Amino acid sequence: MKRRQFIQSTLALGATATLGTIAGCGGRGSEPQAPLPFNPGQPLPWTNWAGNQACVPQWRYAPANEDELISALKVAQGVIRPVGAGHSFSAVTTTDDSMISTDLLTGLVSHDPVTLQATVRAGTRLNALGPLLAPVNQALPNMPDMDYPSLGGALANAVHGTGVDFQSMSAYVTGLKLATVGGDLVTCSAEKNPDIFQAALTHVGALGVVSEYTLQNQAPFELTEVNGIAKVEDVFDNMEQLCRENRHFECYLVPYSTLCSTVTTNIRQPGDVAVGEDDPDGANTLRGVFEATTWIPGIGSDLYDFVLSQAFSGTTDMVRTGPSHVVFGHPRLMRFREMEYTVPAELGVTCAREILATIKSKGLGLSFPIEFRYVKADDIWLSMFEGQDGCTISIHQYGDLDYKAPFAEIEKIFWKYGGRPHWGKIHTMTAAALAQIYPRHWQDFHEVRRALDPTGKLMNSHLRSIFEA
Ligand SMILES: Cc1cc2nc3c(=O)[nH]c(=O)nc-3n(C[C@H](O)[C@H](O)[C@H](O)COP(=O)(O)OP(=O)(O)OC[C@H]3O[C@@H](n4cnc5c(N)ncnc54)[C@H](O)[C@@H]3O)c2cc1C
Known part of the structure; x- marks a missing residue:
């Protein structure tokens, strides 16, 4: 049986x-109520997977390439938030102003059969990544226990699987391209723009929108x-x-x-x-x-x-x-x-x-x-x-x-x-306490963040609470 x-x-x-x-003791449904109703003629509400975060973005963008991404960032008004698959439980993506979806920024850009590195667009869902990498003889060394998130959303939050010999997914990034709110596209790696690279490896969507990542993979x-x-x-x-x-x-x-x-x-x-x-x-x-x-x-x-x-x-x-x-x-x-x-x-x-x-x-x-x-x-x-x-x-x-x-x-x-x-899960910690538990690089991160987004266009109220003391 x-x-x-x-x-x-x-x-x-x-x-x-x-x-x-x-x-009556069991069998109750576990579906949450829709947190915001849809009103015909009004902007469409956005809700995360868990149904505990919602917002009504006035403007939505879904750029299909880097030019469109830069254009979106230049015209976007109010608070701008990038969104991947909406699989975070915390309010990291909500805005009633401008939401930039990475849903159309998908696919394999290039791969290197010698180093086993691959460059992948950031909106690619993890469940699409395996089938994309297998034909070029590559595979991610480790993954979380579900594969719905986008690559960009997962890497923004140091998403992880399990294994004492395996780091979070962010640790396998060797390069990335970041579109800033100022309208620049910055290429970063350990050698090029190393401070931005370090900050962008786990950035909670507070530096801009990543268009693509280069990942260190292994053989299937x-x-x-x-x-x-x-x-x-x-x-x-x-x-x-x-x-x-x-x-x-x-x-x-x-x-x-x-x-x-x-x-x-x-x-x-x-x-x-x-x-x-x-x-x-x-x-x-x-x-x-x-x-x-x-x-x-x-x-x-x-x-x-x-x-x-x-x-x-x-x-x-x-x-x-x-x-x-x-x-x-x-x-x-x-x-x-x-x-x-x-x-x-x-x-x-x-x-x-x-x-x-x-x-x-x-x-x-x-x-x-x-x-x-x-x-x-x-x-x-x-x-x-x-x-x-x-x-x-x-x-x-x-x-x-x-x-x-x-x-x-x-x-x-x-x-x-x-x-x-976990940046993508529920917690009530705020900036002052978080600074204490990241004693080595809290200030380094915020110097990079303020340089890239000096007026705080990417700061919704949740990001303000976790990042601004
Ligand atoms: C059922 C379920 C199971 C889960 N299991 C795990 C697990 O095993 N391990 C684990 O670590 N986590 C797990 N999580 C948490 C989840 O995977 C993370 O919160 C992840 O970050 C969600 O990815 P996403 O694409 O949905 O991103 P979103 O939630 O849409 O966004 C997350 C953050 O990334 C930013 N962002 C997204 N794309 C970009 C981009 N291209 N450029 C810049 N910023 C961007 C957003 O602004 C936001 O700050 C789970 C969540 C669910 C719902």
Whole structure:
């Protein structure tokens, strides 16, 4: 029996035999309400993927080449914000003035078969990149766990996957072209305009609009991903070994339970075959079990843990195998909201234990699994991994449930561990505090930013709050 069927049948059993009628306890939709209505005759509202950020841009531009991009930047009025795929949870793209979409700036510009570098237009979606690079014998060394973002949006925010030997995607950039609000097109690399290059490797869309990036890739490779279930304390106790022995390791901690799901990804071996399939609705199923087993006052979460343990015992691992760009990405069809902080790698397990204990002791209602990953240090000025190996811990909430109050409780824990927020995810840190956690290059970045955008045309209220003390 597949794992999902098993959970569902266990839920059904629990519902009828143990708990009596539980109608109404599960199965709620997780779609957020549209934050802004569309009024005919008025400009079209813009909404991010998660449905928690919205705006009504008066002017929208979708340049198809660098000339059109420069022209758009020259005529754009008010606050200008570039937008990729709208997959950030934070208000990094919103403006009621001028929005510049990179949707038409796509495709492979050139590639070098010797250095394995490729130049790609910044609006190219990550899910288009694999199929573009494969025919020229290249592949990205690592990717995030879903592939909907644009390259420009991902690199603006130091987007990352997992793996102690892999840095964020921004660290694999060797050159880029930046269109500024002044109407210049600046070519940058470690040798040419090095300060702008350094700042632009993770820039939260605050320097201009990047038209193309040159990426350091590697030869194509195939991967096998194995998804299992384990006791969370066993995983915590063996974390170093799991990270060292696998090309990529991550786990999803299941709050209110003693379990986690593990994801190990390695180079495909002969004979590896797929088993089962990805379940994009898995977190909703888990929610159903959570709600069905924890609603009775006084029962606590022991029944939930028991039901999950029963459901998962004896199930087989789910295996995905194939070209790297296919295996790295997963469908993410269910809406949720997310806060992610990076804490120093060596504090990751302790921090996660405290988060799990706090969710349970305070009854925070965060039952969505918590993603736990490692990323290697880099030297990019505003990367969350600048100067330190990082452990990224991602807290999620279902799209129809309140996230602000529970996230606020967990955010205090992240601050205690010196956490740095993911620029594209929900957080409440502002400039003065952020300057403290980026002590080496905060000022360097802002000198470049002010030189390129002296009047703050790119500053919406969110960027002002995070960048202007
Ligand atoms: C379901 C889901 C799963 C996710 N998984 C991961 C994950 O595994 N790892 C991870 O690190 N993050 C993850 N994220 C976060 C997300 O990938 C990032 O926030 C990413 O930056 C979004 O890319 P985008 O193209 O949607 O950019 P947008 O959200 O549209 O924009 C992000 C920023 O980039 C700027 N920008 C975009 N294009 C350009 C350009 N060409 N030039 C200049 N500035 C530009 C925008 O102004 C904005 O500041 C996930 C998000 C979702 C919704």
